[in-house]
Amino acid sequence: MVTAARPRSQRAKEIRRHVLIYAGLSPYILIAVFPLYWMAITALKQEADLYRMDVIPVWFNLPPTWKNFDYLFNHTNYGAWIVNTMAISALVSVITLLTAIPAGYALARLRLPGAENLGIAIFMTYLVPAIILFLPLSRVVSMIGLQDRWWALVVVYPTFTIPFCTWLLMGFFKTVPAEIEEAARVDGCGQLGALVRVVLPVSLPGVLTSVIFAFTLSMQDFLYALAFVSVGDQKPVPLGVATELIRGDVFFWGSLMAGALLVGVPVAILYNFFLDRFITGITGGVVR
Amino acid sequence: MTASPNGGEPEGGARAAAVPIAGRAGVRAWWRTPTARRLAFGYTLLSPAILYVALLVGAPFLFSLYLAVSDASVGDPFAEFVWLENFKAAWESPTFWIALRNSILVTVVAAIFKSLLGTTLAFLLLQPFRGKKLIRGLVVIPFTVPSAVSVLGWKWMYDSQFSVVNWALNRVGLISAYGTEGWPIWLGQPHLALAAIIAVNVWRSFPFTAIVLLAGFTAVPQEVIDAAKVDGTTFMQRFRFLVIPMIAPILFVGLLFDTVFTLSDISVVLLLTNGGPGNATQILPTLAYQIGILAGALGRGAAISLFLFPLLLPAMILLLRNLKRREW
DSSP: OHHHHHHHHHHHHHHHHHHHHHHHHHHHHHHHHHHHHHHHHHHHSOHHHHTOOSSOTTSOSSOOOSHHHHHHHHHSSHHHHHHHHHHHHHHHHHHHHHHHHHHHHHHHHSOOTTHHHHHHHHHHGGGSOHHHHHHHHHHHHHHTTOTTSTHHHHHHTHHHHHHHHHHHHHHHHHTSOHHHHHHHHHTTOOHHHHIIIIIHHHTHHHHHHHHHHHHHHHHHOOHHHHHHOOSGGGOOHHHHHHHHSEETTEEOHHHHHHHHHHHHHHHHHHHHHTHHHHHHHHHTTOOO | OOOOSOOOOHHHHHHHHHTTTSOHHHHHHHTTSHHHHHHHHHHHHHHHHHHHHIIIIIHHHHHHHHHHTBOOBTTBOOOOBOTTHHHHHHHHOHHHHHHHHHHHHHHHHHHHHHHHHHHHHHHHHHSOOTTHHHHHHHHTHHHHSOHHHHHHHHHHHTOTTTOHHHHHHHHTTSSOOTTSTTSOOTTTSHHHHHHHHHHHHHHHHHHHHHHHHHHHHHHSOHHHHHHHHHTTOOHHHHIIIIIHHHHHHHHHHHHHHHHHHHHHOOHHHHHHTTTOSTTTTOOHHHHHHIIIIISOOHHHHHHHHHTHHHHHHHHHHHHHHHHHHSOO
16 A cells, blocks of 8 residues: 555655646746737737726737738838848848857967957947947948938947857857867868868857847847937838837827737747857856 | 967967067068967957947947037037036936936846846746746746837836726726726826836846846756755755855856846837836936937937946946956
């Protein structure tokens, strides 16, 4: 009897432990997810269903509708905003890779004098707040004639993606074994050849991570877009949604939430997958 | 950024050391050594990144120092030196003091709540359980959604009449009905608006605190904990004398990062209240934006944004020291 009961009580204990943990976590999950849920349900509700407090608002009281999405694509510049956002992020990623890969490699592998301090100095610029830089940068932007064009953001976003991705890639390149690079050199590769043909393919996960961060960090910005771009069809999505779907006192809540979600959710999912890398990137492997 | 000959590299070291004594021919010979070629190659690879950062972060930073002591405005490119006039003007304006106070208040109060929520969440996530990956993914959502997007969601949740927050509070009987005194108008009443801003700040970054802490906790080797257990230590002793000292650096970096992010974040206030009602929720970044860009007084705006710097500087120096201590 006792021997039979034993595993069952072990199991019961496990279950109880799980129930306790889930119970502890559920308020956090509720707090974290509810605003997003509220946005999603707002995006799918009919106008009349939004402005009723007499019924339970957390579910549909009238059938869901695609009308808000329809409005977004047919009566606003949303299509253009998506194209702008994608183009900005893609170009920023290219600029970032072209500068951060060589820099990260040089700092990690070439035993340059002062490499440590240089690496830290580059990384620290990631922390210089946009709010201190945006006034002088607005001068720079108007000087090169990019005021009110999304190209301005292509020029400005690398100021935070290059420091971050250089730091991240430096960490990656350090983990590539020196032997494979030496082997390539023996086989007749030049220094650049060894980087392109051997080190880069091995560090592909690091490069991919950098692309994701350059992409998502570009989409996180709001201040630079707000300060530099005020023409309707030149805006990136977050700015366009926040400025064009509010007319005076009138908020197009359904379309506003629809537009925000369409870009917010993909970014959140991408970012989530690489969050650990992000944390390791900024804490710089302090604990190892 | 010239290549220094004493690169401390074994194979080329002996020849490099001889360079200063040798003449022109020696210099030319040195340029052909592997060390020299490596250094030249290295600095060439570094130069695009350094140039970019120097031109678009370094130079603008210096330019903003210049703007702050000039009377530059958007329409007038010929600025004159006004020395500390802009700082003085800021110093004498009551709105500036409100903004400064709010900046500090929001950062400090939010940090306290973030630490509480973050630590408890990190402890929960440290336990082994089923579906951990999924739950972790759900819990970090606030940090990963672009802030402008989530703040818009909050603005709708705080709506003066159709607020889902108020609906819920009303249902559980904590507040009275719409239209009465007891119906909070979150973004319309000074103290409530400030609380609402702090709440969104906390919501946005407590997952970050939790994940940083979690990274710290999991970095403590289990053997060390086990060894201490064998020695008969209590949980609190282990926590106080083993875990905390070991994760202190990572905690510290996480906290500093969060401080920098929170102090310089503009989208929460700008989208929720735009500094209102009145100037009750003004923070330094929004004030700098309104004066520098909207009102076009670049010099004034730059001076106000630079007041952030003394607040940030201690955090950045501490961070720098921490990064320099790390193992290479």
